[in-house]
Amino acid sequence: MSDLEKKVKQFIDRHKLIQKGSSVLVGVSGGPDSLALLYFLNKHKEMYDITLTVAHVDHMLRGKQSFEELLYVKNICKDWDIPFEGVQVNVNEISKESSSSIEVIAREVRYDFFQSVMKKRNISTLALGHHGDDQIETILMRLTRGSELKAAAGIQVKRPFATGTIIRPFLCVTKSEIEDYIKMNNLIPVYDHTNEEDIYTRNRYRNHILPFLKSENKNVHIHFQQFSEQMLEDEFFLMDLAKKTYNKVVSKEKNGDLTLNLIEFRKAPFPLQRRCIQLILNYLYNGELPKDLTSIHIDSIFELIDKTKPSGQIDLPQNLKVYRSYDLCVFTFHVQTKKPYFLNWDKGKTLELPNGRQLFMKEGSVPDDIGQNIFILDENTEFPLYVRTRKNGDRIRIKGVGTKKIKSLFIDLKIPHNERDVWPIVTDQEDNILWVPGLRKSIYEASDFTTGEKVILQYK
Numbered sequence: 145m146s147d148l149e150k151k152v153k154q155f156i157d158r159h160k161l162i163q164k165g166s167s168v169l170v171g172v173s174g175g176p177d178s179l180a181l182l183y184f185l186n187k188h189k190e191m192y193d194i195t196l197t198v199a200h201v202d203h204m205l206r207g208k209q210s211f212e213e214l215l216y217v218k219n220i221c222k223d224w225d226i227p228f229e230g231v232q233v234n235v236n237e238i239s240k241e242s243s244s245s246i247e248v249i250a251r252e253v254r255y256d257f258f259q260s261v262m263k264k265r266n267i268s269t270l271a272l273g274h275h276g277d278d279q280i281e282t283i284l285m286r287l288t289r290g291s292e293l294k295a296a297a298g299i300q301v302k303r304p305f306a307t308g309t310i311i312r313p314f315l316c317v318t319k320s321e322i323e324d325y326i327k328m329n330n331l332i333p334v335y336d337h338t339n340e341e342d343i344y345t346r347n348r349y350r351n352h353i354l355p356f357l358k359s360e361n362k363n364v365h366i367h368f369q370q371f372s373e374q375m376l377e378d379e380f381f382l383m384d385l386a387k388k389t390y391n392k393v394v395s396k397e398k399n400g401d402l403t404l405n406l407i408e409f410r411k412a413p414f415p416l417q418r419r420c421i422q423l424i425l426n427y428l429y430n431g432e433l434p435k436d437l438t439s440i441h442i443d444s445i446f447e448l449i450d451k452t453k454p455s456g457q458i459d460l461p462q463n464l465k466v467y468r469s470y471d472l473c474v475f476t477f478h479v480q481t482k483k484p485y486f487l488n489w490d491k492g493k494t495l496e497l498p499n500g501r502q503l504f505m506k507e508g509s510v511p512d513d514i515g516q517n518i519f520i521l522d523e524n525t526e527f528p529l530y531v532r533t534r535k536n537g538d539r540i541r542i543k544g545v546g547t548k549k550i551k552s553l554f555i556d557l558k559i560p561h562n563e564r565d566v567w568p569i570v571t572d573q574e575d576n577i578l579w580v581p582g583l584r585k586s587i588y589e590a591s592d593f594t595t596g597e598k599v600i601l602q603y604k
């Protein structure tokens with residue numbers, strides 16, 4: 145075995161990358177890295193007891209040349225007796241209808257194709273040719289651009305993909321070790337010369353930063369790889385804990401809003417709080433954080449939570465709003481209706497309220513358990529009743545208390561500011577407040593529940 149092969153074998157064993165008896169799909173562009181990887185796996189297929197298939201995607205970006213590459217890879221597979229799956233996809237065309245970059249689309253197209261081949265041929269493992277220099281470039285690029293910790297920790301050696309796993313056995317070796325291996329084995333890869341041009345960000349790191357790092361320490365890739373593996377281990381561990389915290393402190397409302405219980409949230413250590421906010425945002429943005437969401441936004445969420453003032457509001461990209469009110473924080477895409485309303489509530493009618501709740505009215509016997517969500521009407525009450533939003537100076541007469549300002553009621557019960565303007569208030573025809581559904585009842589509720597049928601109001 146050559147030096148490279150010994151290193152790669154050790155790496156595969158240490159990370160348990162290959163299961164004996166499995167089938168492996170190798171993504172082969174035709175370039176040196178993936179060709180070397182294919183050569184290595186093919187040479188050792190008996191040792192690993194694996195069967196190989198190759199997948200190649202022609203992105204149709206370099207005219208005839210890229211199709212020739214497809215044929216070239218196909219031919220190698222024929223010579224080496226490996227099943228080949230290839231596809232041509234016009235990435236340029238797709239990019240015209242999309243806002244994503246060509247690189248992003250090419251990547252999506254590739255992974256979709258890999259997935260479809262794995263499904264068709266019942267293959268569980270996808271092997272890709274990323275190497276140690278790719279790892280250094282990736283980490284530095286992501287740190288420089290700014291990204292969440294998991295991404296900044298680099299390329300994963302092994303990660304779930306579709307119904308199987310992606311493995312990257314060459315992360316332990318450098319580009320130049322691969323080049324030596326290619327020469328030693330008389331392999332002839334195709335070279336994509338755009339890989340050398342400074343127009344691509346990655347190439348600038350490759351051409352300018354990597355030579356410097358390697359001149360400082362020729363084994364720099366080993367240290368970046370160790371750093372990546374340890375960071376990812378820590379990150380997965382902390383994320384697991386953060387998910388438990390999330391389940392305790394975040395509740396999902398019917399309309400999709402998320403409410404954060406700040407009392408519980410503050411009990412968690414800060415690294416978990418930070419990840420919990422990340423989980424909230426990932427959920428609300430459907431796993432794709434907007435490009436204009438910055439660390440300044442995250443800081444402002446924490447400011448809102450920490451602030452000594454009990455309430456406030458901030459705006460995040462794509463109209464996501466965060467409202468803080470006392471010990472609750474609501475993350476919502478919904479525009480809060482602040483318009484006052486005044487509704488007639490006739491006998492037997494159900495009212496749909498602007499806050500997404502309902503008011504029901506029915507006749508019957510009084511239920512055993514009546515809390516603040518049920519109000520029993522006095523027999524003398526005339527219909528219709530009225531349901532409206534609060535007005536300045538509103539007061540409710542409460543048994544044993546006297547009158548209380550609705551404003552103080554909201555404050556005492558810590559009702560979030562954004563909910564106060566749409567909270568229903570039920571009055572009689574003289575505008576006496578009978579009931580603030582869900583919160584308090586007035587002295588105007590029937591005092592005797594024992595005789596006959598009653599009109600029962602219910603807030604749901």
Ligand SMILES: Nc1ncnc2c1ncn2[C@@H]1O[C@H](COP(=O)(O)OP(=O)(O)OP(=O)(O)O)[C@@H](O)[C@H]1O
Binds near residue numbers: 178
């Ligand atoms: N067009 C493609 N078809 C199939 N697999 C691909 C293709 N492009 C990339 N891959 C796979 O993804 C890996 C990483 O791709 P990336 O673009 O980062 O590297 P690359 O410079 O294309 O590598 P290589 O030297 O193998 O060409 C490759 O090593 C290969 O396994």
